[in-house]
Amino acid sequence: MKTSDFHFNLPEHLIAQVPLADRTASRMLFLNGLTGDVSHHKFIELTDFLKPGDLLVFNNTRVIPARLYGQKQTGGRVEILIERLKGDGSVLAHIKASKSPKDGTLIYITPNAEADISEFSLRVTGRSGALYELKAETGSVAHMMRLHGHMPLPPYIDREDNEEDRDRYQTVFAERDGAVAAPTAGLHFDTLLLDRLRLKGIESVFVTLHVGAGTFQPVRSDDIADHKMHSEWLEVDQACVEAIQSCRERGGRVVAVGTTAVRSLETAAAAELIDVGCPAPFKGDSTIFLYPGCEFRVVDAMITNFHLPESTLIMLVAAFAGFEETLAAYEAAVQREYRFFSYGDAMFVTRKGAL
Template sequence: MNPSLLLSQFDYHLPPELIAQSPPAQRGASRLLHLDGQGEPHDKMFAELPSLLNPGDLLVFNDTRVIKARLHGQKDSGGKVEILIERITQPHTALAHVRASKSPKAGSRIRVADAFEATVLGREGELFELEFPGRVLDLLDEHGSTPLPPYITHEAGQEDDERYQTIYAHQPGAVAAPTAGLHFDQAMLDTLSARGIRQTFVTLHVGAGTFQPVRVENLDEHHMHSERYSVSAETLDLIRATRAAGRRVVAVGTTSVRALEAAAQQPDQTGPLEGDTRLFITPGYKFAYVDALITNFHLPKSTLLMLVSALAGMEPIRRAYAHAIQSRYRFFSYGDAMFIEPSRP
């Protein structure tokens, strides 16, 4: 990492009214800002994406499924508690963020949704280890709510349960959606297939840490949150074949980028490759597997803004974001999309 990189280099002013509070009426009815290989932005619609891809290109999607990770309860003392599951560790245990007026102690119990009790086993840093009286996933499905990002101001409803989930979500475990994938409907996937654009999947369970602000000015001092990923041997074979044929590996979302680049760093490339990754991608990073990216617009001073700046260049991203703000694009999870083609040497 370049030690001269500073948090303030990744700041920008976003008018609050540009933060999308709800999805478009139809999946895929979003705008698409195409950042070409010369760093120039072009205004398009997401429906035009197939024309920007070539036969033989490989789209890599993240098939994680968002769990109903937000729970409400109260301590023995009667104090209100909000629980946000970060990771399910065993069928009956999970690590969670717990918000309460006073942190619960090991051995204490939390009455959840007036339906069951969770036991606090201990702490791991900022997270609490909780034990549930049944399968965590089952209890979340019955009593939890969809964990919308902090910048979305309404409580999650039935529409969010459907639309804050990709149509190909398969592996439960994420507490935030891989939002670039929210734009794809089945008709778009079929159109891409008919054009000879191949598709494959990785899994990265997005954690709540994706919304945590970077708190240090010198990025060398930032400690990246950990997320679980898996890349199959079949996907690795497809990546090698795609690149050998001179075609592009196009990641759908920054989470797919993190999964692919984490896998690329493992010494044994036979696959399947899986584990926890704390990979922090900043400008200067050399991408091993990813040639282009479909993504949404990211928060100021976020690690995701740093990642797209690493792929496209800091100045092209600055110009593209300034253009998007001037052109009134919709930002963040329910917002519009970008297709980033990095400049070629």
Template structure:
């Protein structure tokens, strides 16, 4: 039996519908000792099943297709000082292609003005403030004194989420990154994919489960709660993504053979469903600010591997749209009762797309 299908009469959701009480001790501060040793809540049926992530190959069939996000997390957090000596913390949100320029969040006692110079990493390099930019002019447009990717790799810190309370370590450099990360540009990890290690990927391939990739550079907005009660009033953050023709072809072949397309993570799902907004999945690269809420018509993804998300977040709304609101809330109650670990370094669940009534 699959998860409960959505009601025939549409419900008007508010942000409060996606709230839940989470004991703070269930917020994972460190990853599991082994990637594939995390727990997996199998939520495909009405009654959930508690599993271990390395059981995933047995839950899929030959001909199914796993689609991963191959973005690479950059060391996007920087510490520096203004000419006045005032401390500055920056989080690079986006590196502008082919330039020394970036968009960044900045925290300082007084916001630096255009023309100001900020020295980062004890003076190792500088950034000139060009002005404000981005959605609602909330970001700073900076020009660095060298190649952004090289400077960040050498002097930056892993941009751990705000709910992780320790500073980044060598272990975070390794574990807040997927084993197949390839395209640099994300400031948050595609966390569902953190559970895959080389041995698990080999077992999936041996079972006949295909693998394909998209790229979506995850932004810091993924952690932001929705601050308006009406979902219609929320302005979704924008992220850059690319879907290759090879991935489009792999998905078409999978579906033609009767296989299931399994998105690994909400970022992969966002990329695929954004690329299909015209009615059919199309290759290409562009921005997406797609906001997936209950009632959304999914065109590509059949199953979803995902971690547990923050209360009132857009990702709670996305998984509720995918698997059904009541079913998701029941799964979250079960996960809390069974002491699953939550958020980026936490455990995962496997979801089936709910079928609309009729």
């Protein structure tokens, strides 16, 4: 298939720039995998689409304030986007600068793009592909981010980050630091909705996938099969595996909240299945790319936002729900003026051919 097959026309005013006041006030498009039919709902109605015994799988990664601004000793301004936290206190990061910094370059951190330097500094200690390895010279990277870090809003949000984003570009169940983009399907849940789901007998469990900046990279190959996915770290632990086993035994469905949860579960399943529809525990990097023709071994239904044209994420949805069905659903969403992308509305999708 061609990348251009996944194009659709999206009016700019449908790209959500700010979150709604209420997390659960978003709209929700239901795409029925058995019939291909589409219907339109409020996200708060999600409880009506889930049955006692179903299992929700959330991604509990926490978005770090990963964008830092700085100044080189020569005076040149730089912008840093931390991609990955390393165990030794160093980080891997993208750096924007007029000239690429060399090994040993000292970067003084500034509160914003125009401010004077602070007491914090980072030193370039090496490269890893397109990423720079940075180590704190003064203080710690975690402390720098707490004081001077900015939330790494996606490139299609055309404004500076603010204090509200520290709360709203974060799920209410975020726990493990490491993402530079939010698992956006989870943004629609608040504690009251989670309580309602639990009272209905719907179980929940967590995976961790630290979303990287590569999630926004375009597909540059004409043939989607030639695309090389970026690498992201994930963990599917024993508690998650046991929850899936129990779900299978009681006849429930595994419902992934977001494409990151889908990719986590299907990565683990591709590595090892311990039973039909149940992966073994997995921890490590993944470059899994799910596109039409791929098999889904674990996930029965998914909740997801509306994604960019020609992106790997719309390709994943098309693989799950059917190519024609997905493009038709997106066309319906545009016609009804759903809000798109990270702060936008949601879809509830059942796997093609499944209830």
